[in-house]
Amino acid sequence: MRKQSLDKTDIAIIGHLQVDGRRAYTAIAKDLGISEASVRQRVARLLRTNVIQIVAVSSPLDLGLIWAQVHLRVKGDRLEAVAEAVADLQQVDYVSICAGSFDIMVGVVVHDREELMDVLVNHVRTIPGVEEADFLLHLKILKDNYEWSPREIPRPA
Amino acid sequence: MRKQSLDKTDIAIIGHLQVDGRRAYTAIAKDLGISEASVRQRVARLLRTNVIQIVAVSSPLDLGLIWAQVHLRVKGDRLEAVAEAVADLQQVDYVSICAGSFDIMVGVVVHDREELMDVLVNHVRTIPGVEEADFLLHLKILKDNYEWSPREIPRPA
């Protein structure tokens, strides 16, 4: 994936929207000493290039759902194919290829045990190349924060 | 934590904001056949009770940062205390108490190796009660989605 360039103004705008995704562009513009049109244009670009999404986020646990994480070990030549197949499952909210003691990290959100059985046994485990699937159940979320301070990423020359 | 009650209208509003956190309340009101004031009031309640946050989210990887997950095993009588101490660290963006082959899941976002060394060795590992810390480095995020469909949660009588 081509990295998007980010300058100080982009980062300041992202900072505002990480605190309040609905903050008025006029307020941001005033704070940064730029025009509202400039804020609007930059936000549009950040959204279009998928650097940010502005969305309602919540903990599945607060919504009465079962939230689990599944750690996959995968046959080496199937790594990206498995990651993509898992990402296509509706009950999967998160997929990362990672380096460590397993290969792919998967977030799963379901409504009840029957749906969990179905997604794990009939869908995740049957994807060709999945060797092992370790399962962890979230009991309580203490922090889920989106306010990372980005680094400046220079515009390629 | 007391669960908030959620009715069908709340869930429909959340659905709209999961797709676009800045969607105009008039558009949502029109779609659901209710007044804009009602949408505004319900969103305010959902935000105030922390059922949802409306924020700019992005992948730390797209912002040029190092994103890792750390899995802690903890002395039994220190479980919640460790989880709280980890959540207080600035570089930690995520903390979950979980059931499975370890006890606490921690997300870490840092700018470089020195900061990673510092947060892991000088901060996470020195919290009293931390027994083991397994580390995984995110290489590529394929999906990070917030569009869980909530369950209705009846208002307590």
Add this chain to the structure above:
Amino acid sequence: MRKQSLDKTDIAIIGHLQVDGRRAYTAIAKDLGISEASVRQRVARLLRTNVIQIVAVSSPLDLGLIWAQVHLRVKGDRLEAVAEAVADLQQVDYVSICAGSFDIMVGVVVHDREELMDVLVNHVRTIPGVEEADFLLHLKILKDNYEWSPREIPRPA
């Protein structure tokens, strides 16, 4: 599996029979203020739909037997087929598909080491799809209790 509906009276009857499986229906009927015929009818339904079995239970250890638990890791597309094949073995008293650090939990009851060797090496391990089999030997049972209090399960409309 279709869940059976359970009302408060069913649950109260189950409670009686969890304490003493041979309790007279007249005693149960008197306690609940319903007719003996009604108790008899409900017990018959609970037995017929396999919600309960009324049986003599005992610890294999008290009967001079070897009791072990075997934890299987299985090829993903063979999970339910392996579970069914294991369940068909006479020396296997328990089979569960589970989520965690392995896939299938198997209880094994045998008379001596030769029978254990035979069931593990010649039968369990040779079922196609079994990848790993971890073995645990029960040394002493401290509790084996059947008095779970069920939840009401509404009759589907």
Add this chain to the structure above:
Amino acid sequence: MRKQSLDKTDIAIIGHLQVDGRRAYTAIAKDLGISEASVRQRVARLLRTNVIQIVAVSSPLDLGLIWAQVHLRVKGDRLEAVAEAVADLQQVDYVSICAGSFDIMVGVVVHDREELMDVLVNHVRTIPGVEEADFLLHLKILKDNYEWSPREIPRPA
């Protein structure tokens, strides 16, 4: 624990009651060619000495409950003390001291995630001497059978 002696007639009676715990003593007596009084007396002894219990058994999953297994590693000098403390918890239905890759096997039956969090984090994990607790969630029970054929255990001279 002193082993109870078991002769062929005891074993035959247990066999009848493993199939149907409410089978009439007259039917058993007729089948074995002994008096009903003798059957009644032997069953009373088998119950009094805890060789068998006659009870209604069912799968927690069929009763709408969450059923899990927890594997404990324990400090060596606390092994039996931990096993006893765990057995005292109301949500624990099963406790075994075992030999293998962990020390104590615990069955847990709860009504929802909050109760699971409470029993695991506030009760099981805080018992002094518990070092690690691995967690497995039952998704589907394929077999749960109580018809072990006992071995004859000679009456001590």
Add this chain to the structure above:
Amino acid sequence: MRKQSLDKTDIAIIGHLQVDGRRAYTAIAKDLGISEASVRQRVARLLRTNVIQIVAVSSPLDLGLIWAQVHLRVKGDRLEAVAEAVADLQQVDYVSICAGSFDIMVGVVVHDREELMDVLVNHVRTIPGVEEADFLLHLKILKDNYEWSPREIPRPA
């Protein structure tokens, strides 16, 4: 393997030879109050039926050798075939099929690192069906004792 019957006199003779494999038969006969011919005959039978071997034993470490143990995980349908193939290797002094967290335990005695590399990489690991091979190096032997007290094994009727 058919178990050999062992009576009290066999066990007493084995006890003598476990202490000193060259003890004179006359001395054993005198101690047990039987004839030397009877001792000779019984020892011959115990040797012929492989119940005992009378041999010089020593620690490979005291002989200037490298002694290691290798733990194999094996494909289920290859378990006995792998055990037999491993037992055929000259550098292997011990092979056991076992139940636990792996399948086959192998003792290896070699003269130097090159021979270790050869036996592990070119011979043990290339046997079809060997999945994993965990390696342990003996540093110091504190006890290696052959004086187990056997149980009486009745002669089959």
Add this chain to the structure above:
Amino acid sequence: MRKQSLDKTDIAIIGHLQVDGRRAYTAIAKDLGISEASVRQRVARLLRTNVIQIVAVSSPLDLGLIWAQVHLRVKGDRLEAVAEAVADLQQVDYVSICAGSFDIMVGVVVHDREELMDVLVNHVRTIPGVEEADFLLHLKILKDNYEWSPREIPRPA
């Protein structure tokens, strides 16, 4: 431990006795072209310096016993103390300090499950410094051979 010196003649004698521990010294002397007195003297020295023992060896499994291996992880400053305490237990036939994924390897031979429970739970696990004890049950011994060819160990100058 001081290594004993071994010359070619010692090694040839050991070779004879590894095949048959009761082989007549005259036969060995004749084969090696030395005097019987010389053989007798060398064997006496090999026995006295514990380079070899001449004993009856057998498989505990053939004697109707339970044979298990226990792998200990131990607190670092207690390693040799634990190894010595384990070696003092009567049911322990083998103790090795080793390098690999655990610290001490222990062989255990017992008569029944009650003795196994006692030795593991009341004795091995309660030795101060024992952190973990992994258990493996021998099902079948395919090879147990004592015919290692020693290396010459020069007599120190």
Add this chain to the structure above:
Amino acid sequence: MRKQSLDKTDIAIIGHLQVDGRRAYTAIAKDLGISEASVRQRVARLLRTNVIQIVAVSSPLDLGLIWAQVHLRVKGDRLEAVAEAVADLQQVDYVSICAGSFDIMVGVVVHDREELMDVLVNHVRTIPGVEEADFLLHLKILKDNYEWSPREIPRPA
């Protein structure tokens, strides 16, 4: 540790010396189009600031030595102290604090098994805070290369 600044000329010089540590400075100067004095001065600085060492390297295996790697798990508040204590041992040639499934990676080079026993059991394992020590023996080195191409590191302003 303060990072040294590295410019393109430093990197080119390092590249020359990674191939041949004794390459004449005149040859390097000629290749880079700078004066020999400049090369000499820069190499002196790279050596003085420990960016490079120019040394004879070899595989311990080729020198007839035993080479092993030990992976330590350490109590969290002792991590750097343990790493320093291990680094002080003469037989230790390599120490790294790392993130993953253990905490400290240690290279060990010894002459024989007795020295290995001594360094592992009497020295590494007795350092306060060492919890586990996993051991791996090098059998064959296929590549050991020092020709990393460095990145430019700007001189701090």
Add this chain to the structure above:
Amino acid sequence: MRKQSLDKTDIAIIGHLQVDGRRAYTAIAKDLGISEASVRQRVARLLRTNVIQIVAVSSPLDLGLIWAQVHLRVKGDRLEAVAEAVADLQQVDYVSICAGSFDIMVGVVVHDREELMDVLVNHVRTIPGVEEADFLLHLKILKDNYEWSPREIPRPA
């Protein structure tokens, strides 16, 4: 690999060059009381037979690079083939076949996360026969020393 013979003078020369790879041959010759020509000849032989390399070594971390270690489990009949294929990768600086809880140890040096993703996922993991790849990230190097004292290796007769 044929071991090179090493005598005391070779070892003394190696000792000088392990401290300073550019030490003048005249200085070494003077210290050992031999001619400079002899030192030059022996160094040339030690280099030609690959007993030593004289090179600039440095820590990848000091050069602003990412340094990691990857532990591979490999299909048995592919062990040496995998080791060779891994050694062919440009980002791999170290490959060892080892005995322990995995099969091959791999050092990896890359410039950024994208290169790490590429080498691990597209190259290492896709080599046929690689079953598992465990990843560890170096955070800080405390010691990296090349001054092993070699053993004399007699010239074969």
